[in-house]
Amino acid sequence: xxxxxxxxxxxxxxxxxxxxxxxxxxxxxxxxxxxxxxxxxxxxxxxxxxxxxxxxxxxxxxxxxxxxxxxxxxxxxxxxxxxxxxxxxxxxxxxxxxxxxxxxxxxxxxxxxxxxxxxxxxxxxxxxxxxxxxxxxxxxxxxxxxxxxxxxxxxxxxxxxxxxxxxxxxxxxxxxxxxxxxxxxxxxxxxxxxxxxxxxxxxxxxxxxxxxxxxxxxxxxxxxxxxxxxxxxxxxxxxxxxxxxx
Amino acid sequence: xxxxxxxxxxxxxxxxxxxxxxxxxxxxxxxxxxxxxxxxxxxxxxxxxxxxxxxxxxxxxxxxxxxxxxxxxxxxxxxxxxxxxxxxxxxxxxxxxxxxxxxxxxxxxxxxxxxxxxxxxxxxxxxxxxxxxxxxxxxxxxxxxxxxxxxxxxxxxxxxxxxxxxxxxxxxxxxxxxxxxxxxxxxxxxxxxxxxxxxxxxxxxxxxxxxxxxxxxxxxxxxxxxxxxxxxxxxxxxxxxxxxxxxxxxxxxxxxxxxxxxxxxxxxxxxxxxxxxxxxxxxxxxxxxxxxxxxxxxxxxxxxxxxxxxxxxxxxxxxxxxxxxxxxxxxxxxxxxxxxxxxxxxxxxxxxxxxxxxxxxxxxxxxxxxxxxxxxxxxxxxxxxxxxxxxxxxxxxxxxxxxxxxxxxxxxxxxxxxxxxxxxxxxxxxxxxxxxxxxxxx
Ligand SMILES: Cc1cc2nc3c(=O)[nH]c(=O)nc-3n(C[C@H](O)[C@H](O)[C@H](O)COP(=O)(O)OP(=O)(O)OC[C@H]3O[C@@H](n4cnc5c(N)ncnc54)[C@H](O)[C@@H]3O)c2cc1C
Ligand SMILES: NC(=O)c1ccc[n+]([C@@H]2O[C@H](COP(=O)([O-])OP(=O)(O)OC[C@H]3O[C@@H](n4cnc5c(N)ncnc54)[C@H](OP(=O)(O)O)[C@@H]3O)[C@@H](O)[C@H]2O)c1
Numbered sequence: 001x002x003x004x005x006x007x008x009x010x011x012x013x014x015x016x017x018x019x020x021x022x023x024x025x026x027x028x029x030x031x032x033x034x035x036x037x038x039x040x041x042x043x044x045x046x047x048x049x050x051x052x053x054x055x056x057x058x059x060x061x062x063x064x065x066x067x068x069x070x071x072x073x074x075x076x077x078x079x080x081x082x083x084x085x086x087x088x089x090x091x092x093x094x095x096x097x098x099x100x101x102x103x104x105x106x107x108x109x110x111x112x113x114x115x116x117x118x119x120x121x122x123x124x125x126x127x128x129x130x131x132x133x134x135x136x137x138x139x140x141x142x143x144x145x146x147x148x149x150x151x152x153x154x155x156x157x158x159x160x161x162x163x164x165x166x167x168x169x170x171x172x173x174x175x176x177x178x179x180x181x182x183x184x185x186x187x188x189x190x191x192x193x194x195x196x197x198x199x200x201x202x203x204x205x206x207x208x209x210x211x212x213x214x215x216x217x218x219x220x221x222x223x224x225x226x227x228x229x230x231x232x233x234x235x236x237x238x239x240x241x242x243x244x245x246x
Numbered sequence: 247x248x249x250x251x252x253x254x255x256x257x258x259x260x261x262x263x264x265x266x267x268x269x270x271x272x273x274x275x276x277x278x279x280x281x282x283x284x285x286x287x288x289x290x291x292x293x294x295x296x297x298x299x300x301x302x303x304x305x306x307x308x309x310x311x312x313x314x315x316x317x318x319x320x321x322x323x324x325x326x327x328x329x330x331x332x333x334x335x336x337x338x339x340x341x342x343x344x345x346x347x348x349x350x351x352x353x354x355x356x357x358x359x360x361x362x363x364x365x366x367x368x369x370x371x372x373x374x375x376x377x378x379x380x381x382x383x384x385x386x387x388x389x390x391x392x393x394x395x396x397x398x399x400x401x402x403x404x405x406x407x408x409x410x411x412x413x414x415x416x417x418x419x420x421x422x423x424x425x426x427x428x429x430x431x432x433x434x435x436x437x438x439x440x441x442x443x444x445x446x447x448x449x450x451x452x453x454x455x456x457x458x459x460x461x462x463x464x465x466x467x468x469x470x471x472x473x474x475x476x477x478x479x480x481x482x483x484x485x486x487x488x489x490x491x492x493x494x495x496x497x498x499x500x501x502x503x504x505x506x507x508x509x510x511x512x513x514x515x516x517x518x519x520x521x522x523x524x525x526x527x528x529x530x531x532x533x534x535x536x537x538x539x540x541x542x543x544x545x546x547x548x549x550x551x552x553x554x555x556x557x558x559x560x561x562x563x564x565x566x567x568x569x570x571x572x573x574x575x576x577x578x579x580x581x582x583x584x585x586x587x588x589x590x591x592x593x594x595x596x597x598x599x600x601x602x603x604x605x606x607x608x609x610x611x612x613x614x615x616x617x618x619x620x621x622x623x624x625x626x627x628x629x630x631x632x633x634x635x636x637x638x639x640x641x642x643x644x645x646x647x648x649x650x651x652x653x654x655x656x657x658x659x660x661x662x663x664x665x666x667x668x669x670x671x672x673x674x675x676x677x678x679x680x681x682x683x684x685x686x687x688x
Contacts, residue, residue: 013307037270037272037273038270038272040272041270041271041272041310041312041324042310044310044311044312044313045310045311045312048311048312048313048314048321048335049311049314049335050335050338050339186247188267188269188307191247191267195247195249199249
């Protein structure tokens with residue numbers, strides 16, 4: 001039996017690494033992204049590496065009115081969706097968002113609103129299957145508001161909370177919802193930042209993600225040591241936290 | 247993106263002023279700065295992958311295989327795809343790299359830019375001989391499709407072995423080699439002097455696909471140049487399934503630089519003796535997975551750190567057959583006499599397939615690779631001495647391994663240098679290039 005894996009944001013660094021680890025000669029990958037020229041490259045790569053089938057769909061996730069049609073198209077083609085992997089997003093520099101309402105809202109729209117729209121649509125379709133996994137990449141940035149990144153962080157916090165609720169709702173339907181909270185990942189999104197010891201490669205993060213999908217986990221931090229870091233960050237009292245510059 | 251951009255020998259320690267990552271092979275970047283230099287896996291030893299105060303273009307995001315026809319064995323991949331990655335895809339389908347260097351952690355464009363050679367040079371030439379096409383992005387905005395016989399064929403010849411100076415390669419297409427399983431039949435023979443090597447080589451070279459010798463440079467007088475002759479062929483039968491990785495393969499990593507004193511003459515002597523004796527016991531034929539056969543060092547990550555912070559030099563020359571034997575013997579004599587013992591010394595005969603690159607290093611003759619810890623002036627003077635020997639025999643020094651050859655030695659090594667210069671991209675340069683053409687330092 002062919003397994004159908006749907007990836008929203010298939011051109012992202014993390015998605016590509018995940019797709020490489022999940023492909024197999026009995027897997028059909030349904031790849032969704034806005035830029036078909038990039039997606040073509042990703043699809044050729046996955047086919048060359050031995051994936052049974054790769055189907056591409058074009059969608060700009062910001063365009064909510066297109067969502068229903070594309071989701072329907074995917075559901076029609078796939079029949080049963082075994083895994084839905086959602087991994088896209090946008091990170092404008094915080095300083096720009098503080099002075100530009102449009103940028104601030106775009107950040108919320110891409111990282112939160114659009115994901116909610118897609119997940120509502122996919123959940124409806126997948127509920128009928130009584131099986132499957134919905135794995136979504138949120139971020140450690142949603143665990144606490146930091147002055148350097150709270151607009152992006154608040155969208156991810158919203159997403160994390162949404163996913164928690166969705167997990168409880170879909171539990172009875174046999175669908176597992178996995179929330180993935182990566183720490184610092186060396187990907188195109190962070191190409192401009194200086195890297196240090198806490199940084200992880202997309203391949204390593206993908207390894208944790210695939211394992212968690214296979215083991216029906218609920219929430220993971222990748223790499224796991226980020227759970228410790230965030231636990232500490234969450235208990236720092238506000239009067240100290242406001243003095244920290246990060 | 248890589249966090250920093252060293253070369254394998256950790257000498258010299260040149261930093262670029264900035265680095266960018268080439269985002270997608272079908273997109274263009276603005277070349278509004280200079281000088282640029284592409285960087286693959288930094289497995290070149292000296293300064294040919296360094297660009298002091300220039301801009302590095304990291305190819306690590308170009309890691310897609312654009313097409314792989316498992317019937318014909320033609321593969322097209324983006325320039326940053328590594329041989330390691332590629333092997334994991336092609337070996338299970340019954341294909342192997344046409345030519346591979348002694349490490350699989352190189353990119354396809356890195357292999358192209360140095361027109362790398364392997365243990366099968368005497369049969370199939372170097373990497374460039376198997377390249378069918380590639381795309382070259384010039385700083386002028388031009389995108390050139392280069393093949394051996396289209397209108398850009400001179401760019402084809404200039405870019406293969408062109409040290410990354412003709413522009414940025416976005417993808418490379420080449421022919422793979424058929425295999426029936428992932429094993430190699432390997433035979434090991436000891437020889438007790440370099441003269442014996444030459445005799446053995448005459449006997450073995452043409453009967454095996456792969457051949458290379460390891461030399462114990464600590465041996466003297468009648469044992470001068472003793473060592474081990476390894477030859478091999480892809481296994482013919484079907485005893486085992488394909489697998490890209492050897493099962494239960496453990497890898498070791500050197501996380502920090504060794505202190506400078508660790509690698510003294512004594513430890514090198516001990517190592518060489520140990521190496522010789524372990525392999526002596528394995529004399530004869532054996533079936534081995536391809537990984538330990540082709541990549542004996544890849545299991546020890548960052549083994550280059552064993553040379554400490556000051557780094558090390560590799561000296562690889564090729565000397566034409568005419569007086570190759572005498573010159574190689576003389577080099578070994580000097581190494582041994584000066585107690586400059588090299589840790590890993592490799593000797594091989596290149597065959598007569600002409601290289602396609604204007605600046606390709608491989609040419610018919612004996613090639614000897616030696617490495618030396620950086621002990622400053624003493625080492626540099628000694629290496630210059632070796633260059634004199636090599637030049638006197640119309641030999642050449644390999645830029646991929648070099649951090650110190652002189653302007654004259656470089657010019658003498660590459661007779662098509664003037665022709666090549668016409669194809670250099672005006673916005674590209676490297677620390678190596680500025681050094682060996684005596685250009686203004688940045
Ligand atoms: C353990 C070990 C064993 C080795 N054995 C051999 C051997 O047996 N035979 C042999 O020939 N070599 C050997 N080498 C050398 C190595 O194969 C070459 O230096 C090779 O070019 C390294 O590839 P790289 O991807 O690391 O490239 P780098 O070292 O990063 O770069 C090498 C050159 O390629 C250019 N380049 C990289 N990407 C591009 C691009 N996209 N477009 C244009 N130019 C580009 C760079 O500008 C630079 O000039 C060995 C090296 C090591 C460390
Ligand atoms: N990198 C990190 O440190 C880190 C840490 C925690 C969480 N994350 C999360 O990981 C996920 C993947 O990011 P990444 O690190 O892999 O970075 P990335 O490679 O930059 O991926 C971001 C992706 O989102 C896509 N995208 C953005 N807006 C879109 C839209 N409106 N429509 C369609 N696609 C859109 C981009 O498409 P284009 O290619 O077309 O631009 C890009 O493929 C994101 O959710 C990010 O928040 C990353």
